[in-house]
Amino acid sequence: MASVKRTPFxxxxxxxxxxVDLLGDWWTPLVLREAFxxxxxxxxxxxxxxxxxNVLTQRLNRLVEEGLLEKVPYQERPxxxxxxLTEKGRDFFPVLTAMMRWGDKWMAGDEGPPIVLRHETCGHATRAEVVCAECHEPLEYEDVRAELGPGFPxxxxERAAQLPRFTHSNPH
Incomplete structure (x- = not known):
């Protein structure tokens, strides 16, 4: 069977x-989940x-190479x-919690979510919320539009500026 060539992003x-290019497959976010x-x-x-x-070795090496994990010796012989987790790796935590929230809402059975996060500061069970960094209101699809940023090539x-996704509000 011929292998499918992966498009690099x-x-x-x-x-x-x-x-998505960094994650590469379904194992990588699961390795990060376990690290968390x-x-x-x-x-x-x-x-x-x-x-x-062999798969785990590849995923761990990639996460070390990309700076999300650091390989630290804990034993000398052997x-x-x-x-x-590095700072870059810890910064991935909100991504996983957002995936978890979506999965809890749409994929969990009637018995509820399999894992609950508890915020140690206040003691409450919690879930991820995506909010505006300025006004702290929840970010809802209907209230956000994409614009070209300073890092856009x-x-x-010129070509992208003419695309409707960058010139109009989201369709409701």
């Missing part, structure tokens, strides 16, 4: 596409995810490492 002028739950050692990742060692700017 790393250089697309879109943060969603670049993030406190898993640090290779064998613990393998056991909790029931993932092949040398063994832990995988620790000049060579594509």
């Amino acid at each position: 790393a250089h697309w002028p879109c943060s969603v596409a670049r993030t 739950y406190g898993v640090r050692r290779f064998d613990d990742f393998a056991e909790s995810l029931r993932i092949g060692r 040398v063994r490492h832990e995988y620790v 000049d060579r594509l700017r």
Whole structure:
């Protein structure tokens, strides 16, 4: 069977596409999820995810290479490492919690969500909310429109500026 060639998105002028390129497959966000739950050692990742060692090695190496995890030795003989979230990795937490909230709403059964997050500061069970960074109101699809940002390539700017998605409010 011929393998499907993966389209690289790393250089697309879109943060969603670049993030999808980083994630690459379904295992990568699950490895990050386990890291957020406190898993640090290779064998613990393998056991909790029931993932092949070769696939896990590839995903951990990619996350280290991309700066989301840091490989830190915890034993000398034989040398063994832990995988620790970096600042860049910890900044991915809201992405996973947003996915979790959506999954809890649309994919959980009648019994409810399988995992609940508890905010240790106030003690309440909580969920992710996406809010405006300025006014702190919830960001709703109907209230947001996309505009070209400063990082959009000049060579594509004129063509993109004529696309309806960048010149009109969202269709309701």
